Amino acid sequence: xxxxxxxxxxxxxxxxxxxxxxxxxxxxxxxxxxxxxxxxxxxxxxxxxxxxxxxxxxxxxxxxxxxxxxxxxxxxxxxxxxxxxxxxxxxxxxxxxxxxxxxxxxxxxxxxxxxxxxxxxxxxxxxxxxxxxxxxxxxxxxxxxxxxxxxxxxxxxxxxxxxxxxxxxxxxxxxxxxxxxxxxxxxxxxxxxxxxxxxxxxxxxxxxxxxxxxxxxxxxxxxxxxxxxxxxxxxxxxxxxxxxxxxxxxxxxxxxxxxxxxxxxxxxxxxxxxxxxxxxxxxxxxxxxxxxxxxxxxxxxxxxxxxxxxxxxxxxxxxxxxxxxxxxxxxxxxxxxxxxxxxxxxxxxxxxxxxxxxxx
Amino acid sequence: xxxxxxxxxxxxxxxxxxxxxxxxxxxxxxxxxxxxxxxxxxxxxxxxxxxxxxxxxxxxxxxxxxxxxxxxxxxxxxxxxxxxxxxxxxxxxxxxxxxxxxxxxxxxxxxxxxxxxxxxxxxxxxxxxxxxxxxxxxxxxxxxxxxxxxxxxxxxxxxxxxxxxxxxxxxxxxxxxxxxxxxxxxxxxxxxxxxxxxxxxxxxxxxxxxxxxxxxxxxxxxxxxxxxxxxxxxxxxxxxxxxxxxxxxxxxxxxxxxxxxxxxxxxxxxxxxxxxxxxxxxxxxxxxxxxxxxxxxxxxxxxxxxxxxxxxxxxxxxxxxxxxxxxxxxxxxxxxxxxxxxxxxxxxxxxxxxxxxxxxxxxxxxxxxxxxxxxxxxxxxxxxxxxx
Numbered sequence: 093x094x095x096x097x098x099x100x101x102x103x104x105x106x107x108x109x110x111x112x113x114x115x116x117x118x119x120x121x122x123x124x125x126x127x128x129x130x131x132x133x134x135x136x137x138x139x140x141x142x143x144x145x146x147x148x149x150x151x152x153x154x155x156x157x158x159x160x161x162x163x164x165x166x167x168x169x170x171x172x173x174x175x176x177x178x179x180x181x182x183x184x185x186x187x188x189x190x191x192x193x194x195x196x197x198x199x200x201x202x203x204x205x206x207x208x209x210x211x212x213x214x215x216x217x218x219x220x221x222x223x224x225x226x227x228x229x230x231x232x233x234x235x236x237x238x239x240x241x242x243x244x245x246x247x248x249x250x251x252x253x254x255x256x257x258x259x260x261x262x263x264x265x266x267x268x269x270x271x272x273x274x275x276x277x278x279x280x281x282x283x284x285x286x287x288x289x290x291x292x293x294x295x296x297x298x299x300x301x302x303x304x305x306x307x308x309x310x311x312x313x314x315x316x317x318x319x320x321x322x323x324x325x326x327x328x329x330x331x332x333x334x335x336x337x338x339x340x341x342x343x344x345x346x347x348x349x350x351x352x353x354x355x356x357x358x359x360x361x362x363x364x365x366x367x368x369x370x371x372x373x374x375x376x377x378x379x380x381x382x383x384x385x386x387x388x389x390x391x392x393x394x395x396x397x398x399x400x401x402x403x404x405x406x407x408x409x410x411x412x413x414x415x416x417x418x419x420x421x422x423x424x425x426x427x428x429x430x431x432x433x434x435x436x437x438x439x440x441x442x443x444x445x446x447x448x449x450x451x452x
Numbered sequence: 453x454x455x456x457x458x459x460x461x462x463x464x465x466x467x468x469x470x471x472x473x474x475x476x477x478x479x480x481x482x483x484x485x486x487x488x489x490x491x492x493x494x495x496x497x498x499x500x501x502x503x504x505x506x507x508x509x510x511x512x513x514x515x516x517x518x519x520x521x522x523x524x525x526x527x528x529x530x531x532x533x534x535x536x537x538x539x540x541x542x543x544x545x546x547x548x549x550x551x552x553x554x555x556x557x558x559x560x561x562x563x564x565x566x567x568x569x570x571x572x573x574x575x576x577x578x579x580x581x582x583x584x585x586x587x588x589x590x591x592x593x594x595x596x597x598x599x600x601x602x603x604x605x606x607x608x609x610x611x612x613x614x615x616x617x618x619x620x621x622x623x624x625x626x627x628x629x630x631x632x633x634x635x636x637x638x639x640x641x642x643x644x645x646x647x648x649x650x651x652x653x654x655x656x657x658x659x660x661x662x663x664x665x666x667x668x669x670x671x672x673x674x675x676x677x678x679x680x681x682x683x684x685x686x687x688x689x690x691x692x693x694x695x696x697x698x699x700x701x702x703x704x705x706x707x708x709x710x711x712x713x714x715x716x717x718x719x720x721x722x723x724x725x726x727x728x729x730x731x732x733x734x735x736x737x738x739x740x741x742x743x744x745x746x747x748x749x750x751x752x753x754x755x756x757x758x759x760x761x762x763x764x765x766x767x768x769x770x771x772x773x774x775x776x777x778x779x780x781x782x783x784x785x786x787x788x789x790x791x792x793x794x795x796x797x798x799x800x801x802x803x804x805x806x807x808x809x810x811x812x813x814x815x816x817x818x819x820x821x822x823x824x825x826x827x828x829x830x831x832x833x834x835x836x837x838x839x840x
Contacts, residue, residue, distance in 0.1 A: 321837050341834035348833050349777040352457050352770070356756060357749035359461055380745035429741030430734055436744055437737075441729035444722050444744075445540045449472070451748055 100159050103152075106136060107163040116407065117170045119271030125234045126170040130197060133171065140194030143181050148191055154182075154366045161304065162311035168410040170272065172231040175199040178304040180239040183297045187253045187287040188217045192237045199235035201226035202298050202422070206242035206279055208252035208286060220286035222254055222279040230421070232275035233263040240279075241297055244288060251294035254286035268417035270410070292370070299375035301422040303361055306375070306382035309418050310351075310358040312411045313382075313389040317347045319408065320393045327398075334396065343392045350385035357381050360452035373451045376432040383419035383428075390415045457836060459770055462755035465529035471512075475537040478510060482543070490542035492811035493716045496673050496818070498544030499624050501578070507538075507545075508578025513552045516762070517560060522573030528762030532755060536711040542719035546621055546673075551575045554706040555582035555629055558650075562691030562699055567652060571627070583619040584707075585630030585653070585677065586700065593828050595631070596644040596697065600679065602632040602651055608686035610634075610651060612679040618822070622662050622675040628653045629703075630679075631696050648696030652688040659683070669799075669814040702766055707823050709757040709771035714750040714778030716819055717785040720808040721747070724789045727805055739792045743785055750778045769836030776829040779819040786812045 110132045117126040133139050142157035143149020157177040164173050180200040184191055192198060204227030211219040226240050235258065242252045261282065264275040289297070321344060324335035334340045358381075361374035390412040394401050401408040419425070436447040482488060482503070491498060507513050515531040517523025535553075538545050556575045559568055574580035591598045600614025612632060619628065635647030655662070659682040665674040691699045721743060728736045753774050760767040786809060795801070797809035820826045834840050 321839065324839060335834070335839035338831070341839050342827075342830050344837055344839055345773075345776065345830035345833035348457060348837060349773055352773055353746075353749040353753055353777055356461075356752035357745070360748075360752045363461065376741065377745040377748045380742055381749045384742075384746075425742065426738055429738040429745065432741035432744055433728065433732075433737035433739075436740065437725065437729045441726040442722075444725040445537075445718075446476075448744060448748065448751075449536075451744075452752065 134195035165308035254284040270413035303375035386415040500544035504578035514576030522576035551582035645697035772832035
């Protein structure tokens with residue numbers, strides 16, 4: 093099924109309507125996520141978008157799942173949609189594993205040290221056991237299922253992607269800068285359906301997570317720019333709006349440059365993924381660019397907003413704290429810049445330009 | 453985001469990839485034949501009329517123009533592929549660059565039938581080169597303050613007096629499109645935009661003096677073009693009398709958005725990549741990756757603008773934005789590479805990386821000035837955001 097632009101607009105409108113019916117959600121020590129929002133999104137079939145109907149999903153394309161994720165990121169929604177729609181579900185599908193009910197939140201774990209041992213012959217999808225600690229798991233304690241990337245037994249090339257049911261498993265309490273749950277998941281001989289992934293496929297799972305964070309950063313940065321422009325137009329000092337001062341205009345223009353350049357690259361990386369191209373170099377570039385934009389946009393937004401933007405009362409921190417966290421998560425700029433550098437040189441020392449024109 | 457900054461993604465193009473492969477083959481053959489060596493910033497400094505003619509023979513100039521004017525009716529995406537390949541190779545494209553990029557499109561948009569037929573086929577053949585006649589000794593960023601004046605004769609011709617500066621390669625060019633005052637300014641803050649017109653001026657006309665303005669390394673690319681009672685035939689008015697400001701604004705969208713606004717220092721990045729491939733550590737690889745990610749984002753943005761121009765839109769705000777971000781990147785390429793390698797920059801360096809660093813550094817002040825300073829561009833972006 094192909095999605096027309098107006099279909100996608102409709103999906104975005106639906107998400108906005110649902111989001112608008114919920115109070116702006118504040119994460120604190122007592123609340124780990126926005127369960128009512130998730131329930132409404134699931135009831136509308138939005139948590140199965142991008143997954144074929146025959147696999148239990150709602151159909152639609154990667155671009156639709158990206159549009160949903162971006163809309164929720166701009167709205168600072170405290171739900172595991174990016175991990176669920178853009179990373180875990182497509183990774184499990186690609187590995188030939190059965191998906192859980194899309195109404196149940198699903199996340200992905202790529203960090204920490206987890207070892208997988210096959211229960212049967214380990215050839216193709218089958219039963220495995222997992223032992224170790226999956227670290228910095230997005231929405232740990234919230235997600236019912238986790239797609240865990242684990243080390244394969246010694247001597248076997250690649251990694252193992254396992255679908256873990258977290259019922260009864262211990263998680264540690266940890267939050268990112270925005271208060272989103274990022275605890276660890278302790279596994280001790282935990283049984284799971286799993287499949288052995290060749291190294292390239294495992295790299296694609298990590299690339300998907302990086303690209304998902306880049307999508308979120310791009311959308312949140314665009315919203316932060318819009319808030320900043322609005323504030324600069326309203327706030328009066330020295331008898332005129334802040335936006336009439338050239339120094340403020342310069343800040344806004346720099347932010348617009350970051351936002352626009354990032355959006356163009358992230359969109360192109362998503363298209364590359366949708367085309368079925370190897371997403372690693374494109375995702376690496378998108379994460380590097382988005383991470384840099386997150387830093388600049390958040391800093392300048394706070395500078396323009398002044399002291400009020402530094403308060404808990406003001407909405408700005410709901411997105412700037414996420415920008416500061418998302419730029420680190422799934423690998424920061426340093427990590428992905430090196431991946432991109434290596435990828436661009438695989439064709440040899442004189443191949444940089446052809447390599448660049450192939451990335452997106 | 454505000455609609456003035458949002459652009460649809462560029463269409464993917466098989467035709468563009470096909471012509472890209474042809475250009476790579478052509479460039480490899482030219483290099484093997486020793487017709488050029490790679491340099492930084494060759495769209496300013498790499499003048500080679502014979503090379504430009506060979507591009508014309510291959511059909512790679514005036515690519516998107518109608519066939520009746522010597523064009524080839526290719527898409528903007530195909531033209532984009534050709535121009536970025538030439539820039540990435542550091543090929544000598546300066547002779548024809550302005551004519552192909554903006555003077556030709558300006559003539560197509562505003563020129564008379566006679567003007568188009570007389571000039572466009574020669575541009576497309578790589579035989580007719582143009583300069584931009586906008587800035588003046590007393591009018592830099594404040595373009596509307598220009599004083600070069602054209603007055604009507606009784607016979608309907610024009611007499612031009614004044615001077616234009618920073619005219620790249622006027623000493624190799626045939627025509628200038630000169631922004632002149634032909635009428636009085638109007639009232640109000642934007643009144644100065646009235647009474648301006650564009651004239652097509654043959655640079656071999658009597659009364660024109662072309663004096664070199666050498667840049668800081670001694671290179672002769674810029675000129676001062678002085679007009680002393682220069683007679684310009686009445687039929688050489690470009691577009692409408694008094695509409696010069698509007699026409700210049702349209703021209704600047706072409707001038708500001710192309711790949712030359714972020715690829716001027718690409719040959720340095722390519723040289724750095726060779727070093728990293730040979731003996732790079734993790735920090736150098738990451739530096740290559742960071743710069744490449746910035747380049748890839750700029751390229752996508754620039755492609756979107758090319759597609760919008762092709763659809764007949766006037767994306768002047770995104771064009772200003774891409775030039776601001778892109779030219780900042782061009783200068784940063786030097787700074788970032790210096791942060792991870794210790795190679796002294798010198799035009800006489802035995803190390804090609806040292807020579808590329810030298811060329812890129814010596815031209816760096818120009819990147820963020822030419823075609824509108826980055827301060828002016830940020831003002832245009834701020835207006836697009838609704839702040840001015």
